[in-house]
Amino acid sequence: MTPLFIAQIGLTLFVFFMLLNSAAVMVYVERKVAALLQQRLGPYLVGYKGVLQPLADVVKLMFKEELRPKAADAFLFALAPIISATCAFAAFAVVPFGAATTLFGLLDQPMRLQVADVNVAILVVFAISSMSVYGIVLAGWSSNSKYSLLGGLRSSAQMISYELSYALALASVLLLGNSLSLVEVVDQQAGTWLGFVPRWFVFLQPVGFVIYMLAGIAETNRAPFDFPEAEQELVAGYHTEYSSMSFAMFFLAEYINMVTVSAVAADLYLGGWHGPFLPESWGWIWFLIKVGAILFFYVWMRWTLPRYRYDQLMAFGWKVLLPLAVVNLLVTAAGVLYFQ
Amino acid sequence: MIVFYAFAAVAIGASLLVIAQRNPIYSVLLLIASFGALSGLYVMLDAPFVAVIQIVVYAGAIMVLFLFVVMLLNAPQEDTDMDERRPLPVHKGAMKFGGLLAAALAGELVWALTRSSDPGAFSGGATDSVAAIGRSLFTDYAFAFEVTSVLILVAMLGAVVLAHRDRRSRASRAAVGPVGNVLPQKP
Numbered sequence: 425m426t427p428l429f430i431a432q433i434g435l436t437l438f439v440f441f442m443l444l445n446s447a448a449v450m451v452y453v454e455r456k457v458a459a460l461l462q463q464r465l466g467p468y469l470v471g472y473k474g475v476l477q478p479l480a481d482v483v484k485l486m487f488k489e490e491l492r493p494k495a496a497d498a499f500l501f502a503l504a505p506i507i508s509a510t511c512a513f514a515a516f517a518v519v520p521f522g523a524a525t526t527l528f529g530l531l532d533q534p535m536r537l538q539v540a541d542v543n544v545a546i547l548v549v550f551a552i553s554s555m556s557v558y559g560i561v562l563a564g565w566s567s568n569s570k571y572s573l574l575g576g577l578r579s580s581a582q583m584i585s586y587e588l589s590y591a592l593a594l595a596s597v598l599l600l601g602n603s604l605s606l607v608e609v610v611d612q613q614a615g616t617w618l619g620f621v622p623r624w625f626v627f628l629q630p631v632g633f634v635i636y637m638l639a640g641i642a643e644t645n646r647a648p649f650d651f652p653e654a655e656q657e658l659v660a661g662y663h664t665e666y667s668s669m670s671f672a673m674f675f676l677a678e679y680i681n682m683v684t685v686s687a688v689a690a691d692l693y694l695g696g697w698h699g700p701f702l703p704e705s706w707g708w709i710w711f712l713i714k715v716g717a718i719l720f721f722y723v724w725m726r727w728t729l730p731r732y733r734y735d736q737l738m739a740f741g742w743k744v745l746l747p748l749a750v751v752n753l754l755v756t757a758a759g760v761l762y763f764q
Numbered sequence: 765m766i767v768f769y770a771f772a773a774v775a776i777g778a779s780l781l782v783i784a785q786r787n788p789i790y791s792v793l794l795l796i797a798s799f800g801a802l803s804g805l806y807v808m809l810d811a812p813f814v815a816v817i818q819i820v821v822y823a824g825a826i827m828v829l830f831l832f833v834v835m836l837l838n839a840p841q842e843d844t845d846m847d848e849r850r851p852l853p854v855h856k857g858a859m860k861f862g863g864l865l866a867a868a869l870a871g872e873l874v875w876a877l878t879r880s881s882d883p884g885a886f887s888g889g890a891t892d893s894v895a896a897i898g899r900s901l902f903t904d905y906a907f908a909f910e911v912t913s914v915l916i917l918v919a920m921l922g923a924v925v926l927a928h929r930d931r932r933s934r935a936s937r938a939a940v941g942p943v944g945n946v947l948p949q950k951p
Contacts, residue, residue: 500789544894547816554824558796561828565789565835573835580832584825591820604813604894 428535436539443516447679448478454723461727488668493568496665500566505666505673508559512680515552518545519687520607522697522708536607537708545606546594549688553590553643557583559677560645560662567665575661578734582642582649585741590639592749596632596756597692600625606688610696622700626693631752633693635745637721640685642741644678647726649737686718687711694718768808775801788834792827799823813894 452467452475459466467474492501522537542548557580564576601609613623626633642649663674690696694714697707732740778798785791799822806815901909 497789500793542812544812544816547813547820551816551819551824554820554828557824557828558831561831561835562793565831577832577835580828580835584828584832587825 431535435537439516439539440513443513443680443683446683447676450679450682450719451478451481457720457723458727482672485668485672490668490670493665495568497566497568500562504559504563504566505670507562508556508677509673511552511556511559512677512684515549515684516680516687518542518548518606519684519691520610520696521687521711523704538607541607544604546598546604550591550594554587556681563666564662569665571659571664572662579645579662582737585738586639586642589635589741589745589749590643592753593632593636593639596629596753597625599756599760600628606691610691610698613695614698622695622698624693624695629693629756631748635749635752636689636693638745640689641722641725644681644685646682646722648729648731650731682719682722683715686715686722689718690714768805771801771804775805789831792830792834796823796827813897
C-alpha cells in the first residue's frame with residue numbers, strides 16, 4: 425500500500441462522487457437555464473434559489489414504487505438501466521482532467537489526474553459510448569410496450585448513423601496529435617501561436633469540432649436529436665415503463681454522458697487543462713471552465729432548437745455530416761503529410 | 765492464469781449458450797458477452813488496440829445491427845411448427861455437405877493446434893502499438909488485407925443491388941396500381 429496507490433483509490437472514488445454530483449448540478453442548471461430562456465423563475469422554493477431541488481428530486485424518486493409491466497422480460501428489464509449507468513461511469517475513467525500533480529507535496533512522485541492511463545484512451549471512450557446503446561435498445565425491447573420499442577429502435581438507428589461521423593472526427597484529431605492517448609493529445613496543445621493564440625486543435629479542426637459536437641448531441645440523445653424519447657410522439661420513448669430508481673439511472677446516465685462528451689471535447693479540441701494565467705498544477709480550473717462552457721452550450725441548444733423530423737435526422741447524418749467528416753479527415757491527413 | 769481461464773470459460777460458455785438459446789435476443793447478448801471475453805484475452809496478450817477494436821467493431825457496431833434486425837422482425841421465440849419429439853426432417857445432400865465442412869474444420873483445427881505448439885513461433889511483430897499493426901498490415905499482410913477489402917466491397921455492392929431492385933419493383937407495382945388505377949396507364 426504505497427501512498428500513490430492510496431491516492432489512486434482516493435482519486436477513483438473522488439471521480440465517481442463528482443460524476444454523481446455533476447448530474448445533480450446539471451439538473452439544476454438545466455432547469456434554471458430553461459426557465460431563464462422561457463422567462464420563468466424555475467425552481468426557487470427548496471433551499472436558496474432552489475439549489476436543493478435536485479436533492480428533493482432524488483428523495484422523491486427513491487420513495488416511488490418500482491413498477492414493471494407484467495409482460496416485460498424481467499431480467500433484461502432490470503439489466504438495461506444498469507448497462508446505461510455503468511457505461512456512463514466507465515467512459516469517464518480514461519479521461520484526464522488535469523496535469524500530473526503531487527497533491528501539494530504529499531506524494532513523492534507525481535500522479536496523473538486520470539483514473540486509468542490507457543494508451544488507446546480515445547478508442548476506449550468510443551468503444552464504451554458505442555456499448556451504451558445497448559442499455560437503451562434493451563430497455564425499449566424488454567418493456568414490451570410499443571412506445572418503448574419505437575424509442576429503442578430509433579436510438580439504435582440514430583446512434584449507428586452518428587457514430588460514424590463521431591469516429592471520423594476523432595480520427596482527424598488523432599492524426600493531428602499523432603497519438604491515441606488523450607494525455608499526449610492534450611500536451612500537444614500546450615503553448616501559443618504568435619504569442620497570443622493558444623495552440624488548441626479547435627483552430628486547426630473547426631469543421632471537425634462542429635462535427636464532433638453535433639454527433640455528440642446525437643450520441644447523448646439530447647434535443648434537437650432526442651428521438652429515443654420524443655415526448656410528443658412516444659410518451660417518453662425507451663424509458664416509458666420505468667419508474668423510481670431504475671428511471672433515475674437512465675436520467676443519471678444521460679447527464680454523465682453529457683459531461684463525458686464535453687470533457688473529451690475539452691481535451692481534444694480546447695487544450696484540456698492548458699490555459700493562460702494559471703500555473704500547470706491549477707490547470708484543472710481551466711478544464712472545469714471549458715467543460716462548463718460546453719455543457720452550457722448543450723443546455724442552450726436544447727431549449728432553443730425544436731426537434732428535427734426523423735427522416736431529416738437520418739438524411740442529415742448520412743448525406744451531410746458523414747461526407748463532411750470524410751472530407752475533413754482526408755484534408756487533415758493531406759495537411760499533416762504536407763507540413764510534417 | 766486464473767484470469768485467462770475465467771475469460772476463456774466465459775467465451776466458450778457464452779458461445780455454447782448462443783446456439784443453445786431459444787430466444788434470439790438472448791443469443792445476440794450472449795454473443796456480445798463472448799466478444800467481450802475475447803477482448804479481455806487480447807488485453808492479456810498485450811494488444812490493447814486489438815481489444816478495443818474488437819469491442820468497437822463487433823460488440824459496438826455489428827451486434828447493434830443484429831439486435832436491430834431481431835427486434836424489427838420481433839421474433840421472441842424460434843417457433844417451429846413441428847412437434848419437438850418428432851425427428852427433424854433430414855435432407856441427405858445438406859447433411860453430407862455439412863458433415864464435409866465440419867470434418868474440414870476439425871482437420872484444420874487439429875493441423876493448426878499440432879503445428880504451432882511453441883507460442884513464440886508467431887513472428888508477426890509487435891501488436892501493442894497501432895503503428896506496428898498498421899505497418900505489418902500494409903506490408904507483410906497486404907495481400908490478405910486487400911482481398912478482405914474486396915470481399916467487403918462485393919458484399920456492399922450486393923446489398924445495394926438487392927435494396928435497389930426491391931425499390932424498383934415496388935415502384936413498378938405502384939405504377940400499375942394494386943387498388944385502383946391512380947396513375948394513367950400507357951397504351
